[in-house]
Amino acid sequence: MPTRSTDVVIIGAGAAGLMCAMTAAARGRQVLLIDHANKAGKKILMSGGGRCNFTNMYAEPANFASENPHFCKSALARYTPWDFIAMVDAHGVPYHEKKLGQLFCDNKAKDILNMLLEECERVGVDLRLNTAVQEIQKTESGYGLSTDIGEIAASSVVVATGGLSIPTMGATGFGYEIARQFGHEVLPTRAGLVPFIITDQLKDLCVALSGTSVAAVVRCNGESFRENILFTHRGLSGPAILQISSFWQLGDAVEIDLLPDRDVLEWLQGQQAARLDSELQTVLGEVFTKKMAALLADRWFVSQPMKRYTPAELREIAERLRAWRVVPAGTEGYRTAEVTLGGVDTREVSSQTMESRRSPGLYFIGEVLDVTGHLGGFNFQWAWASGHAAAQFV
Numbered sequence: 001m002p003t004r005s006t007d008v009v010i011i012g013a014g015a016a017g018l019m020c021a022m023t024a025a026a027r028g029r030q031v032l033l034i035d036h037a038n039k040a041g042k043k044i045l046m047s048g049g050g051r052c053n054f055t056n057m058y059a060e061p062a063n064f065a066s067e068n069p070h071f072c073k074s075a076l077a078r079y080t081p082w083d084f085i086a087m088v089d090a091h092g093v094p095y096h097e098k099k100l101g102q103l104f105c106d107n108k109a110k111d112i113l114n115m116l117l118e119e120c121e122r123v124g125v126d127l128r129l130n131t132a133v134q135e136i137q138k139t140e141s142g143y144g145l146s147t148d149i150g151e152i153a154a155s156s157v158v159v160a161t162g163g164l165s166i167p168t169m170g171a172t173g174f175g176y177e178i179a180r181q182f183g184h185e186v187l188p189t190r191a192g193l194v195p196f197i198i199t200d201q202l203k204d205l206c207v208a209l210s211g212t213s214v215a216a217v218v219r220c221n222g223e224s225f226r227e228n229i230l231f232t233h234r235g236l237s238g239p240a241i242l243q244i245s246s247f248w249q250l251g252d253a254v255e256i257d258l259l260p261d262r263d264v265l266e267w268l269q270g271q272q273a274a275r276l277d278s279e280l281q282t283v284l285g286e287v288f289t290k291k292m293a294a295l296l297a298d299r300w301f302v303s304q305p306m307k308r309y310t311p312a313e314l315r316e317i318a319e320r321l322r323a324w325r326v327v328p329a330g331t332e333g334y335r336t337a338e339v340t341l342g343g344v345d346t347r348e349v350s351s352q353t354m355e356s357r358r359s360p361g362l363y364f365i366g367e368v369l370d371v372t373g374h375l376g377g378f379n380f381q382w383a384w385a386s387g388h389a390a391a392q393f394v
């Protein structure tokens with residue numbers, strides 16, 4: 001097969017790759033966008049429970065974890081949530097704010113993917129699915145790629161292969177391999193935004209309460225999140241748990257405040273004074289579901305009339321509810337994780353252009369980089385912003 005030439009090859013037709021492709025092609029660059037999967041943007045389709053939380057109105061650098069926290073600032077400032085929202089508006093895609101600045105489609109995540117695909121088509125992006133890359137070599141004029149559709153010569157190559165989460169959706173470590181091939185360091189990766197597995201004596205409680213959701217503040221390693229937690233058959237999940245999982249390391253304890261909106265001791269003392277004969281279980285039933293109150297009263301404390309608790313016992317109960325310590329046995333791993341922490345070290349990548357400092361003409365965008373957003377639309381915003389940044393220079 002003869003070698004075909006193009007200005008830009010983008011590997012990975014996910015969120016970042018699609019944004020980069022449509023923006024670079026709109027600048028007049030000839031763009032070949034390739035993906036080994038049979039469909040573009042599979043993660044967009046499954047995101048946000050099928051409704052795609054496509055950005056967060058309050059996105060700022062503090063919402064991203066990285067060994068190099070300054071790296072994301074420039075791209076995020078140059079392509080903001082409002083830029084993406086303007087495109088969503090222009091395409092007439094209906095959406096709403098669910099909570100905390102999180103914007104979701106009213107209908108289906110497909111609306112976002114279709115919008116990106118339409119934009120790519122409009123500006124002439126050449127999208128090739130079911131196409132694997134076997135090899136990339138540096139050449140005099142740029143890069144040479146061996147692929148399923150033949151040899152390709154390009155002046156720029158953009159790596160947009162994402163992270164390792166959900167391998168069944170096409171995730172691979174290929175981007176990390178390319179990075180290493182061209183002399184980049186890849187920081188250790190692990191699953192983020194992922195449920196915890198509990199195997200110790202708390203497991204029974206989680207199983208018994210499976211499906212119960214409760215508002216909480218969850219803390220670990222100096223980070224804290226105020227959101228719901230969800231008991232599951234395997235342990236703990238829900239937004240607050242997913243958030244803190246990105247800051248948790250094996251062996252760490254997680255502290256959960258189950259009654260974050262009140263001074264628990266003061267409240268219990270007030271209840272004791274007002275309701276001498278009420279059982280603890282009944283009192284807890286006012287702030288938790290009946291089932292949860294019964295289980296906590298039964299398993300953590302001996303439920304008895306409030307008047308029987310000594311001040312020390314009341315303090316103990318308050319402490320347990322305020323700072324419940326859980327040591328997860330692990331996480332559910334890449335199988336269910338929303339993101340991959342770690343990745344291509346950003347200290348060897350330009351924050352202005354996303355270009356490799358090791359190999360000119362090579363770019364990294366999206367989740368393959370060591371930039372990981374909190375839960376709530378931040379990861380897509382990073383994909384859009386980094387893809388847009390690179391597109392100005394490829």
Ligand SMILES: Cc1cc2nc3c(=O)[nH]c(=O)nc-3n(C[C@H](O)[C@H](O)[C@H](O)COP(=O)(O)OP(=O)(O)OC[C@H]3O[C@@H](n4cnc5c(N)ncnc54)[C@H](O)[C@@H]3O)c2cc1C
Nearest residue numbers: 012014015016036047048053162170174366367377379380
């Ligand atoms: C279940 C789930 C729900 C999520 N929900 C949200 C949400 O609501 N909001 C949010 O902000 N974030 C969400 N995320 C995170 C978000 O999907 C990712 O952060 C984002 O998709 C990363 O974009 P990306 O383009 O870097 O990578 P991806 O979107 O993962 O795209 C990478 C692409 O590269 C392709 N690829 C991989 N290896 C190769 C190879 N060797 N050759 C060719 N192609 C390759 C893949 O097939 C894929 O198409 C969710 C993630 C998951 C798993």
